[in-house]
Amino acid sequence: MLVGQTIGHGDFRFEIGRELGSGAMGTVYRATFFKKDEEMDVALKVVALGLLGNESAMARFDREANILKQLRHKHIVRLYATGTYRKTPFIAMEFIDGEALDRALARRGKLSWEEVVAYAKQLCEALQYAHEKGIIHRDLKPSNLMITADGTLKLTDFGIAKDTDVTALTGANSTIGTAAYMSPEQCKGDKNLTNKSDLYSLGIVLFELLTGRKPFVADSTVDMFLKHVNEPPPRLGKLVPEMPQKLESLILQLLEKDKEHRPIDAAWVSRMLTEVEADIFERKSAGLDAANARRIDRRGDAPAFDEADREAARALKGIKKKKKKKSAALLPLAQRKWFQATVLSLLLVGIAVGVYLAVRPPSAAKLAARIDPDKPEASLPAAEEYLKEYGDKEDANRDKAAKVFREAKVREREKQLHKRFGVAKWKDTPEENDDPNAYSLAMSAIQAEKDGKLSIAQTLWNQVKNAFPDESKLTFTFDSDKLNKARWGWVAEKRLHDIDEVRKKETELDAFIKNNRNLEKPLPLDPTSVRSLAIRALRLEEIRDPEKAAKTWDTLIALPDKEPDHGVYVLMAAEHRVKLKDTTVRRPEFVDKLVREKEARLAELQKNTAANSQDWKMLRADCRDLVELYEDESDKTLAEYVGRAKLVLTKATKD
Numbered sequence: 001m002l003v004g005q006t007i008g009h010g011d012f013r014f015e016i017g018r019e020l021g022s023g024a025m026g027t028v029y030r031a032t033f034f035k036k037d038e039e040m041d042v043a044l045k046v047v048a049l050g051l052l053g054n055e056s057a058m059a060r061f062d063r064e065a066n067i068l069k070q071l072r073h074k075h076i077v078r079l080y081a082t083g084t085y086r087k088t089p090f091i092a093m094e095f096i097d098g099e100a101l102d103r104a105l106a107r108r109g110k111l112s113w114e115e116v117v118a119y120a121k122q123l124c125e126a127l128q129y130a131h132e133k134g135i136i137h138r139d140l141k142p143s144n145l146m147i148t149a150d151g152t153l154k155l156t157d158f159g160i161a162k163d164t165d166v167t168a169l170t171g172a173n174s175t176i177g178t179a180a181y182m183s184p185e186q187c188k189g190d191k192n193l194t195n196k197s198d199l200y201s202l203g204i205v206l207f208e209l210l211t212g213r214k215p216f217v218a219d220s221t222v223d224m225f226l227k228h229v230n231e232p233p234p235r236l237g238k239l240v241p242e243m244p245q246k247l248e249s250l251i252l253q254l255l256e257k258d259k260e261h262r263p264i265d266a267a268w269v270s271r272m273l274t275e276v277e278a279d280i281f282e283r284k285s286a287g288l289d290a291a292n293a294r295r296i297d298r299r300g301d302a303p304a305f306d307e308a309d310r311e312a313a314r315a316l317k318g319i320k321k322k323k324k325k326k327s328a329a330l331l332p333l334a335q336r337k338w339f340q341a342t343v344l345s346l347l348l349v350g351i352a353v354g355v356y357l358a359v360r361p362p363s364a365a366k367l368a369a370r371i372d373p374d375k376p377e378a379s380l381p382a383a384e385e386y387l388k389e390y391g392d393k394e395d396a397n398r399d400k401a402a403k404v405f406r407e408a409k410v411r412e413r414e415k416q417l418h419k420r421f422g423v424a425k426w427k428d429t430p431e432e433n434d435d436p437n438a439y440s441l442a443m444s445a446i447q448a449e450k451d452g453k454l455s456i457a458q459t460l461w462n463q464v465k466n467a468f469p470d471e472s473k474l475t476f477t478f479d480s481d482k483l484n485k486a487r488w489g490w491v492a493e494k495r496l497h498d499i500d501e502v503r504k505k506e507t508e509l510d511a512f513i514k515n516n517r518n519l520e521k522p523l524p525l526d527p528t529s530v531r532s533l534a535i536r537a538l539r540l541e542e543i544r545d546p547e548k549a550a551k552t553w554d555t556l557i558a559l560p561d562k563e564p565d566h567g568v569y570v571l572m573a574a575e576h577r578v579k580l581k582d583t584t585v586r587r588p589e590f591v592d593k594l595v596r597e598k599e600a601r602l603a604e605l606q607k608n609t610a611a612n613s614q615d616w617k618m619l620r621a622d623c624r625d626l627v628e629l630y631e632d633e634s635d636k637t638l639a640e641y642v643g644r645a646k647l648v649l650t651k652a653t654k655d
Contacts, residue, residue, distance in 0.1 A: 002046065004016065007083075007085045007090070008083070011034065012036075012081075013034050014033055014034075014042070015031060017032065018030050022048075025061065027048070028043050029043070029044045029046070030042075031043075031044040040095075041095040041097075042094065043092070043093045045090060047061055047088055047089045052087070058089070063158075065091045067158045068158055070133055070135065071130060073125070074125075074152070075123065076126045076129065077146070078094040080093065093156075094154075096154050096156070097149065098148040098149060099147055100142065100143050100145065100146055101145040101146075101205075101209065104142075104147065105212060110211055111209045111210065113242065113244065113247060117273050117277060119147070120206055120273055123145065123202065124270035126155040127195070128265060128266040128270070131198070135158070136195060137155070138197065138201075139157060140181060141181045141204075142205060142208060179218075179221045180204070180216065181204045181205065183228070184200070184257050185197055187225035187226075188225075188526050189524050194259065195265060196259035196262050198266070199262050199263060199269065200254060200256075200262065202266070202269070203254025203255040207233065207251055210239075210243060211240060215234055215255070216228060220633075221632040225528070226527050229257065229528045230257075233252065235248075244276050246276050250276070254269070364386070364389070367390070371386065371397075371401055373400055373404055376403075376407040376411065380404060380405065383400075383401040384405060384478075387401050387402065399475075402476040403475075409487050410487065413490075414491060417443070421443060421447075434484070435468075435488065438468070441467070442488070445460035449574060450574055451574070454499050457495070461495045462492070464489070464492040465488075465489050467485075468488055472485075472486060472489020472490065498571055499571060501565070505569070505572060509534060509535055509538055510538070513535060513538065517624075518617075520621065520624070522624065523536075524628065529563070530563055530565070530566055530570070533553075533556040534573065536629065537576065538576075539625060543629070545590065546585070547584060547587075549576075549580055550577055550580040553576055553577040554577065556569060556570070557570055557573050557574065587638060591626065591641045591642070594626055595641050595644050599648055602619060602648050602651060605619065620649055624649060626641075626645040627642055627645050627646055
């Protein structure tokens with residue numbers, strides 16, 4: 001505790017008053033800063049003693065100081081000084097006598113939309129200023145927004161901000177920030193974050209300030225990541241009916257999953273917020289003017305109608321003013337009947353030519369250019385048209401079109417089967433055009449896949465494939481009877497290929513994990529990627545945590561089908577999942593035991609002068625596994641054990 005002590009001396013010193021708060025990075029004190037003839041209140045942030053040997057933490061502390069040195073803005077907390085006290089770094093920042101918005105929310109429940117717009121405009125000013133300097137905050141949330149007594153907003157805590165002009169401290173594909181406010185690209189571990197990431201977080205903050213709740217709620221960090229990436233936010237209009245619709249539209253635009261669909265920058269957002277205020281003001285003014293106008297009408301002193309007014313009145317009543325007929329000889333050329341007949345004839349000829357050009361089939365080259373084998377569903381119309389017009393010509397373009405046709409039909413059929421499989425009463429009832437035997441075999445194969453019994457599924461799909469061997473060999477057909485038979489074989493071939501790929505993928509992933517451990521590369525989690533989740537589950541199995549491994553496989557199975565190898569990974573997950581017992585693991589004790597083993601191993605290696613580099617590398621790899629696999633847990637005890645593993649990793653790196 002530094003309360004009551006003085007740091008520095010003479011014309012440059014800090015007299016420390018009370019403690020304002022403390023966290024993982026250190027403690028913040030309110031202090032008086034004496035600088036020559038000046039005297040000011042400051043917030044003094046002092047690094048926690050336990051982090052002095054942590055190079056990553058120290059680098060982030062330095063990063064915050066270096067970033068704040070670049071920022072001089074009325075809505076951003078100001079840096080006054082940096083230094084060390086007894087080898088412990090500190091930074092002195094502007095003391096803000098006010099309240100953080102998270103506390104205001106806890107006290108009031110939610111804020112009025114007028115207040116939110118006023119605060120948002122100030123925040124946009126701060127963000128635009130920082131973004132123009134190449135600085136992305138990466139941790140926008142109500143607790144980092146201070147409001148002074150006069151309503152001024154101050155953006156604080158640049159501890160994990162990213163300066164795009166220098167190398168990032170975090171590794172590729174890593175996530176950092178507070179999960180509830182992170183952008184989809186942060187959740188995916190995108191290392192090339194832009195200002196659009198802060199704009200998404202701004203949308204989350206505005207949503208919470210208006211409603212008193214966050215748009216997404218989850219039980220774990222991984223689930224929260226998935227919601228940011230996949231789940232649309234609730235409609236604000238239902239939660240805050242009094243809010244202007246333009247404001248709701250703006251917030252929903254900020255919360256777009258694709259960063260390219262969000263506003264271009266914070267300055268644009270600020271202009272839209274100003275328009276929201278202006279629209280409300282104009283609406284109120286218009287109402288006042290209308291009320292005044294009605295009072296004038298009642299006084300009877302309105303001006304008399306002129307002829308233009310009378311003409312308008314006749315139009316409103318449906319009365320048409322009679323017109324005198326002109327002689328045909330005096331009519332303009334465009335109104336003469338012979339001229340109109342000629343124009344009509346030419347028009348009909350033009351339409352006929354246009355219809356011919358429209359219905360004429362495109363050339364083979366043009367149709368082939370519209371076929372993309374990587375997008376079979378989107379390319380299906382072009383592929384079908386090509387095959388109908390030019391399918392009798394054997395060449396590479398026909399093969400490409402046939403491949404797209406076949407894959408699209410297989411995907412369509414798989415969706416039908418899975419949809420029917422999910423409805424119990426239809427499971428054993430084929431459609432009218434389905435072969436009952438092939439249908440029953442396919443449903444049994446799907447059940448075996450879901451049960452993780454891939455060898456049984458393989459046998460059943462082979463039987464489906466052999467149900468119509470001749471039709472299965474067709475590359476395409478437009479005969480409905482042949483197509484109904486052929487697609488059974490096509491689907492079976494695709495599913496058999498996926499089962500074969502499971503073995504190849506497992507071998508590939510095992511080699512990838514071993515190689516990354518050997519090269520000491522991090523393996524961060526992307527919760528939206530089936531491959532990343534599979535790697536994580538395999539690592540959890542390796543360290544013998546079946547419960548968390550099973551949950552990870554379950555998360556993989558629940559992901560939407562958005563990746564080319566999605567089906568292969570789902571099969572892998574099902575097979576591994578069924579082998580894992582539903583055992584409850586006392587995770588804190590389990591991780592504590594593993595960490596103690598690493599601490600003991602560290603002590604052994606430190607004493608053993610003959611220890612080789614491979615021994616140290618294995619220890620570091622084991623510690624990195626513990627950190628990466630358990631730092632997403634919310635349990636405070638687990639967080640402490642993960643911290644101990646990080647400390648062992650740091651010491652093993654130095655030694």
